[in-house]
Amino acid sequence: MVCSGKERSEFTKSIGCGPFAIRTKCPNCHKEVVSEPVYRATTNTHIIAILLCIFVLWPFCCLPYFTPCCQSIDHFCPYCGVYIGTFSD
Ligand SMILES: [Zn+2]
Numbered sequence: 001m002v003c004s005g006k007e008r009s010e011f012t013k014s015i016g017c018g019p020f021a022i023r024t025k026c027p028n029c030h031k032e033v034v035s036e037p038v039y040r041a042t043t044n045t046h047i048i049a050i051l052l053c054i055f056v057l058w059p060f061c062c063l064p065y066f067t068p069c070c071q072s073i074d075h076f077c078p079y080c081g082v083y084i085g086t087f088s089d
Pocket of ligand 1 (some may be wrong): 026030031082
């Protein structure tokens with residue numbers, strides 16, 4: 001799989017990143033690897049947090065930061081640590 005020169009989103013779509021670890025070929029070390037998913041807060045995470053804070057109860061405003069479905073998941077190679085792709089809703 002060739003990924004150089006492609007947009008991140010195109011590359012992500014081509015390898016089909018999901019919210020969990022995926023088996024793929026690392027674009028850097030060319031090994032068959034199981035990706036390491038890393039959860040990352042996005043703009044949506046902050047918006048949901050603010051809305052929860054305003055309309056629900058302030059103790060719930062940190063909830064999106066612990067909920068995977070409100071975050072992006074970056075996939076990294078466990079061997080060389082290179083970025084493989086991102087999954088987001
Ligand atoms: Zn690698």
